[in-house]
Amino acid sequence: MERRNHTGSYLAQYGIRPSVQRIAVMEYLQAHRTHPSAEEIYQALAPSMPTLSRTTVYNTLELLVAHGAVAHITIDPRFSRYDGDISLHGHFLCEHCGTLYDVPVEALPQTLYPKDHQVSSVQLSYRGTCAHCTQKHN
Amino acid sequence: MERRNHTGSYLAQYGIRPSVQRIAVMEYLQAHRTHPSAEEIYQALAPSMPTLSRTTVYNTLELLVAHGAVAHITIDPRFSRYDGDISLHGHFLCEHCGTLYDVPVEALPQTLYPKDHQVSSVQLSYRGTCAHCTQKHN
DNA sequence: CTTTTTTTTTGTAATGATTACAACTTTGTA
DNA sequence: TACAAAGTTGTAATCATTACAAAAAAAAAG
Numbered sequence: 001m002e003r004r005n006h007t008g009s010y011l012a013q014y015g016i017r018p019s020v021q022r023i024a025v026m027e028y029l030q031a032h033r034t035h036p037s038a039e040e041i042y043q044a045l046a047p048s049m050p051t052l053s054r055t056t057v058y059n060t061l062e063l064l065v066a067h068g069a070v071a072h073i074t075i076d077p078r079f080s081r082y083d084g085d086i087s088l089h090g091h092f093l094c095e096h097c098g099t100l101y102d103v104p105v106e107a108l109p110q111t112l113y114p115k116d117h118q119v120s121s122v123q124l125s126y127r128g129t130c131a132h133c134t135q136k137h138n
Numbered sequence: 139m140e141r142r143n144h145t146g147s148y149l150a151q152y153g154i155r156p157s158v159q160r161i162a163v164m165e166y167l168q169a170h171r172t173h174p175s176a177e178e179i180y181q182a183l184a185p186s187m188p189t190l191s192r193t194t195v196y197n198t199l200e201l202l203v204a205h206g207a208v209a210h211i212t213i214d215p216r217f218s219r220y221d222g223d224i225s226l227h228g229h230f231l232c233e234h235c236g237t238l239y240d241v242p243v244e245a246l247p248q249t250l251y252p253k254d255h256q257v258s259s260v261q262l263s264y265r266g267t268c269a270h271c272t273q274k275h276n
Numbered sequence: 277c278t279t280t281t282t283t284t285t286t287g288t289a290a291t292g293a294t295t296a297c298a299a300c301t302t303t304g305t306a
Numbered sequence: 307t308a309c310a311a312a313g314t315t316g317t318a319a320t321c322a323t324t325a326c327a328a329a330a331a332a333a334a335a336g
Contacts, residue, residue, distance in 0.1 A: 017283080017284090017332095019283095019284065019285085019331090019332090021284085021285075037322085038322080051286075052285090052286090053285065053286045053287065054286095054323095055285075055286065055287075055324085055325095056284085056285055056286070058323065058324075059284085059285080072215070074212050074213055074214070074215050074263070075212055075261070076212070077210070077218050077294090078294095078321095078322085079321090079322060079323090080322085080323090090250065090252070092252045092255050092257070094255070095258075101255065103251075103252045105250060109247070111244065112228065112243060112246075112262065113241075114228070114230045114241045114264055116269040117230050117232070117239065117264070117266055117267065117268045117269055118266045118267045118268075118269075118272055119230070119265070120233075120265055120266040120267070121266070122264055122265075123213070123261070123263040123264075123265075124250065124260075124261075124262055124263075125212070125261040125262075125263065126251070126252055126255070126257045126259070126260055126261075127257070127258055127260075127261075128255055128256045128257040128258040128259070129255065129258070130255045130256075131254040131255055131256075134255075134256055155303090155312080155313085157302090157303090157313065157314085159313085159314075160313095175293085176293080176294080177292095177293080189314085189315075190314090191314065191315045192294095192316090193294095193296095193316075193317095194313085194315070196294065196295075215323090216292090216293085216323095217292090217294090218293085218294090
């Protein structure tokens with residue numbers, strides 16, 4: 001309940017009314033930094049919330065992203081992934097194992113931003129083979 | 139034919155055997171810098187290549203991307219987009235009109251690259267509202 | 277507190293991009 | 307010419323996501 005109140009006010013900060021489902025999704029994203037898909041979140045929460053529906057997970061993620069509480073990661077062409085960490089950082093997708101790693105980013109030079117358009121979010125994404133898969137020489 | 143030979147040897151440089159279909163897709167991407175989807179490419183080429191199949195467009199794009207002759211852009215969650223310009227630059231997706239703009243990038247500081255992983259491609263992506271849509275105040 | 281209204285959730289049925297697959301065609305080569 | 311390999315095609319899945327309308331829950335009103 002400690003956690004629940006915490007997450008509840010976090011959502012409120014973003015102008016999101018905190019329902020049980022929204023808190024559960026948000027909490028899952030803050031606790032699991034694996035950049036999960038909607039399906040993974042659904043599968044993880046379903047056991048403890050038997051009435052939860054996939055549609056609610058999709059709706060909730062859309063809402064969280066629209067209000068800036070969660071980042072929408074589009075590097076993986078198979079499905080959207082989501083990140084509860086909205087601080088500035090990049091992502092590396094291993095094309096062999098599918099793992100999505102964080103890449104630290106101090107700051108993104110202003111010169112890299114588009115001049116004419118109004119930016120609401122940034123993504124710095126890399127693709128390739130991760131250290132783990134390189135060793136296994138997959 | 140001038141153009142065809144040119145594109146043929148461009149593909150050969152990347153170790154891709156130049157078929158009529160592959161040349162057509164590659165040429166389309168070099169002539170149209172709109173970051174089209176597979177479907178858009180298919181629709182554009184189909185009239186002049188009545189036997190062309192969607193599957194071939196998908197297969198061809200996968201091949202071109204695998205060999206590094208074309209960039210695979212994953213900023214648009216609705217579908218994959220492709221870019222015949224493989225020089226370093228970023229992209230801005232307008233969430234109102236769906237237009238994908240190029241964003242010039244001088245160079246990406248080495249400090250922004252992941253330390254441990256073997257990178258094969260980079261994407262710098264922005265989302266928001268484009269100048270055009272801001273004026274129309276959509 | 278009830279009643280009414282608004283918001284949220286849910287399940288099912290589409291949609292639509294992408295892939296699997298097997299047959300057919302073209303190209304390269306002996 | 308004839309065989310083998312590579313490429314193309316059409317159709318049928320697959321699978322992530324969205325549309326939609328009914329049910330449930332929460333908030334507002336009386």
